[in-house]
Amino acid sequence: MSHVFSTDSFNFAELGYVVIESNYLERWLVFGRDGIGLHAEYLSEDMLSFRIDQHARRFLIKKGTSEDLTSLGFRIKDENSLQNILGILKKRNISVKKGNGFDASLRGVDAFWEFSGPKGLKIEIFTQPILTETPLNMLSQGFVTEQFGMGHVAIVSKQPEKLIEFWQEIFGARISDRIEQRMSGVILDITFLRMNPRHHSLAIAATRGLRMDPLPTRIQHLNLEVKNLEDMTQAYHRCKELGFEIAHGIGQHPNDLELSFYVITPSGFEFEVGWNPIAVNENEWKQNKYNRISAWGHEPENATAFSRWNEFARGFLSLFRSEYSPF
Ligand SMILES: [Fe+2]
Structure with a gap:
């Protein structure tokens, strides 16, 4: 169906x-x-x-x-x-x-x-966004949007199969690739779903075996793509100087090849600023599987960030929490 x-x-x-x-x-x-x-x-x-x-x-x-x-x-x-x-x-x-x-x-x-x-x-x-001619007044030189949409979102779920089915059935999403990452003694399976040429508009992460979700927020991170490399590196330095906690320093993902860093928002979920991910060409794309989430970098930058990375060890509490699914 x-x-x-x-x-x-x-x-x-x-x-x-x-x-x-x-x-x-x-x-x-x-x-x-x-x-x-x-x-x-x-x-x-x-x-x-x-x-x-x-x-x-x-x-x-x-x-x-x-x-x-x-x-x-x-x-x-x-x-x-x-x-x-x-x-x-x-x-x-x-x-x-x-x-x-x-x-x-x-x-x-x-x-x-x-x-x-x-x-x-x-x-x-x-269907219809309201557009404005009012010039942008921002430190960044620009973001990649248009047919790619504004970015992507990553969600941790205890019922990833249902989530994948949800996005496939309602939004026609396709699986771009998968990553499995070992961390803190558990295996995390991440599925990347695209709805347009952006490599993924959604990433869905789940622990293998016992399903855990230690996060208090509905999303793990939100991503925006900047047009220029220096917009990413300067955002990294500005966030750091302003005292926002860097969850993961600059690094690169092996699947979409995006260079990015992750900073913790005032609401607790993470915000990824990325540059230069590959776009999907439907005629040539082959689904791949990778065994780590970062080709290099994305190191936790301090003790708090490190303990967040290890939250999965505590995720066991979430086994007893129910997760809403429309499907
Ligand atoms: Fe991301």
């Missing part, structure tokens, strides 16, 4: 925006504007937004107690594809709600539909 949809619907979805809920808006402002180098705007006292390109919004950060990324907004190429997705959701008995006009304008879209996705993440879909 998922086969039919994945063949028909591939290459019509991209990550469009994210919604984050945090009590630390001022810290997020410093992090996004002065650290990563994004264009920042307060929409009101309790709402902050970031832009990285012509889209009026890419990040909406609302004051609130979740301290997490709460919604992923996916842009769907056209009305037909949107109707196709709504049809699949209906068949799957997943209830969908149309967002109101105010919430749509906050997200920089003309309209959107929302439903509950894996791990209680709200999945929002839209």
Whole structure:
């Protein structure tokens, strides 16, 4: 069943925006504007937004107690594809709600539909972003977006098969490759899923055997791709100088060959700034398997970061926590 949809619907979805809920808006402002180098705007006292390109919004950060990324907004190429997705959701008995006009304008879209996705993440879909001619005022020289979407997200799951099926069936995602990594005595299996030429819009990680998820946040990291190498290295130095904890220093992944570093956001999940990943050419792509997550680098930079890397040892508590799945 998922086969039919994945063949028909591939290459019509991209990550469009994210919604984050945090009590630390001022810290997020410093992090996004002065650290990563994004264009920042307060929409009101309790709402902050970031832009990285012509889209009026890419990040909406609302004051609130979740301290997490709460919604992923996916842009769907056209009305037909949107109707196709709504049809699949209906068949799957997943209830969908149309967002109101105010919430749509906050997200920089003309309209959107929302439903509950894996791990209680709200999945929002839209076709028309609101674009702006207002020049960008940001430290970074630019980000790779367009048909690649705004970046990618990594999620740790105790039921990765269900998550993979979810993204394949609803968004036509295809598996780009897999990595298995041994760490702290457990094996982590990571599956990379693409929805467009970006090597992956989603990475799903799971421990082999006993399934664990020690993370308090729904996502493990969010990634943006900068256009120039120095935008990545300078963001690294700025984040460090501003006192944001570097989870993993600069390194390179063996599959998409992206050079990147990981810094911890004010909400606790990680933010990856990457440069120069390879894009997928559908005619030539061969699925590969790798046995480590980094070809080099990505070393934990201090004690706290190191203990985060070892969180899987404590992940055992999560065995007793249930994880929501719409499938
Ligand atoms: Fe990543």
